Amino acid sequence: MPTRPPPPGTVAVIERVRGTLATKNLTIARVSRQSLLQFPEDSRCRLPEDFYYHLRSGEFSPDIFQLFVLSATSGYRLEDWLRVFGFHLEEIPRLQLALAPLRTTLLDSMLADTKTLIPWFSETAGTEPPITPASQLFRATGLRRIESLPGQPTGKFLYAILGQQDAFAFPDLLPGSLVRVDTEMPDRFLPDTPGEPSRNLFLVNHAKGFVCCRLRPIDRTHFTLTSSEAYAHVTLELSREFHLVGVVDLEIRRLDPPEQPEVPPDLARFWSPPAFPSINQNLRVSELLRTSRLRAGLSFREASSRSRKIAEEMGDARFSIGAGTLSDYEASDDPPRHIHKILSLLVLYAIPFGRFLEGFGLRLRETRQDAIPDTWLGHEEPAVPGETFAALGTGGVLEKLVQQLQELPYFLGHSLDALTGIADLSLRDVFWMGGNRISLHPYLRHALFVAVNRRLKRPPPPQSGPLWRQHLYLLLTRKHGYLLGRCHREGDLLVVHPFSNGLMQSERFRNHSDAEVIGRVVAIVRRILPEI
Secondary structure, eight states: OOBOOOOOOHHHHHHHHHHHHHTTTOOHHHHHHHHHHHOTTOTTSOOOTTHHHHHHTSSOOOBHHHHHHHHHHHOBOHHHHHHHTTOOTTHHHHHHHHHOOSSBEEOOGGGOOTTOEEEEEEEOOSOOOSSEEHHHHEEEEEEEEGGGSSSOOOSSEEEEEOOTTOOTTTTTSOTTOEEEEEOSSGGGGSOOSTTOOOSSOEEEEETTEEEEEEEEESSSSEEEEEOSSSOOOOEEEBTTTEEEEEEEEEEEEEOSSOOOOOOOHHHHSOOOOOOOOOTTOOOOHHHHHHHHHHHTTOOHHHHHHHHHHHHHHHTOGGGOOOHHHHHHHHHOSOOOOBHHHHHHHHHHHTOOHHHHHHHTTOOGGGSOOBOOOHHHHTOOOOSSTTOOHHHHOOSSHHHHHHHHHSSOOGGGGGGHHHHHSOTTOOGGGEEEOTTOOOOSSTTTTTEEEEEEETTOOOOOSOOOSOGGGSOOEEEEETTTEEEEEOEEEETTEEEEOOOSTTOOSOEEEEBTTTEEEEEEEEEEEEEOOOOO
16 A cells, blocks of 8 residues: 555644745745735735744645645645645545445546555566465565556556446446546447447446446447446437547456446436537536536435545545535535535546636646655655666566556555455455466456455355355365355355366365365456457
8 A cells, every 4th residue: 555644733734834835945925925926816816924823723724726826836736735734636536436436437547646655566486376366476675656666657548436327337347346448549449230239348428427338339420328227228429429438448346245236217218318518618617516416426415425424534524515515516606715625526526636626717737847845745765766667577477467457557556445345455365367367257257366355254155146246255275276266155065166277167175174265355356358
C-alpha cells in the first residue's frame, strides 16, 4: 500500500504553508497582495493577511478559491496544496469503489501522486509453477516513487466501476467489478454480421450514462445493446446517440460477496434515445451537477445518504451534505466553497476534478505545475534514490506483466482494501496465475492474479445455483500442489470440482491430511482478451 503522512495538525499546517511559500520568497502578506493584482475582478480569490490567525483557531478550513490563489501565486500544483492541508485526491476512487455506485462510473486515473512512495520488490530466481504465491516470486526491496516505476500511464486506457444497475454484461461482468477499457480504435472490434452479438464487451456512453455490454449490429451505424436481463432493447445510432468509449480488456472482479444486479425502471421501459450531447460542451456548475447526478442514477435523498457514508469513512462530518443543500447547489451557479463538500460531490457524481473547477472559472492549466518540495509534503526518501525499473528488471514475471498490460493502475494503490475486501493486503494474500494457461472455469481463464482471504477456510456444503454465486477456494494438496476451484465438504472429505492443471474430473481429498484449504478467493485479476 502507498505510504503517506497522517493528516497534519494546526501547527504542522502553518509550518508547511510558511515553509512552502518561503521556497518562492513569498509570505502570506505578499500572496494576499498578489491575489488582488492577479484576480482584480474575482472577489472569491482573496487570501486574508490574517490567514495564519484563522488557521490557529482550529475551526477554520480554507476554501477551494484560497487554495487556488496559493497555487497560482506560488506556481505549485493545486493538488499538492490540497495535500498540505490533509486532502488527498487519491481518496476519490477508493471511496467510489467502497460506495458501490448505482450506475457504471468512470474513474479519474490521473489522480495518483507520482511522488508517493510505495513498497517495491525484486524478483526471485526460479521456475514459474501454474499457481504460485506472490511471496515466492517477489522480495521486498524498500520504497520507490511511483514516477520511477514501470508501466506508467499511456493515455490509452480508462477504468470504470460497474454499477449495481448495469446488468448488460451480466454474468460475464459482475456489479462492483473494476474494468479497464482500451480506447485505441475500438470500432475495429465491432461485429459486421447484422443480428449477431459481438464477442467483445464494450464500454458505451449514451444519454442515460455508461454501460458495459455486447453490441448487436442492425446496420453499419445502428446497434442494439444486448443483455440477458430485462432491459428494453433500444437501438442507438453510433456517434449521434451513443459514443463507443472502448473495448473491455481487463477485469478486477470482487467475488465476496457476489451481488445480483438490478434493472432500473427507466431502463426496463422502452425509451427514445436523444442525440448524445457533446462531451466537450461547457456546462455551468448547476447544469454539470444536475446532469452528473441524473447519470449517476441518484435522487437528492440517495445522494445525501451516500454522503453520510463518505463522512463515516473519512471520520469527518463535514463531508456529509444534506438533501436540501444538494438541491440548492443545482439551483445556483455559486459552487460549494469548502473542500470537504467538493470532494463528496466528486465521489458521488463521478465528476473529474479539473472539469469541476473549470465549471466555476478556475483553470488548472493557467497555473504552473511545479511540485511542492518533499520536505513540506511529508514525503519520505526512497530506499535507493533515483533507482528505476531499468535497474531492477530481471526479464521475469514482472517484466512480462508490464509488457502484457502496458501500464499499471497505480492510482488504485489506496483502493486495494475496497477492491479485495482484505485490510492491509500483502504479498502473502496474492497468488500468481499467469502460468495457468488452461481453465474449465470461465472466471479463471486468462487470470493473472487472485487475492485469497486466509481467514475463510471452511468450504460450504454442496452448493446449487448459478456459477457466479459459487465460491472459489485455494487448496494445497499433496498430489497436485496448489489447486484453485469450486469445492465443498462431505464429512471429513473435500470434493474439488474439475477446473484445470490435469484435474479433469471431481476428486476427493481427506481434509487436513491430503489437502488443506488456504482460503477463499475474494478477487480475481483477469484479462478479457479482445477478439476481432
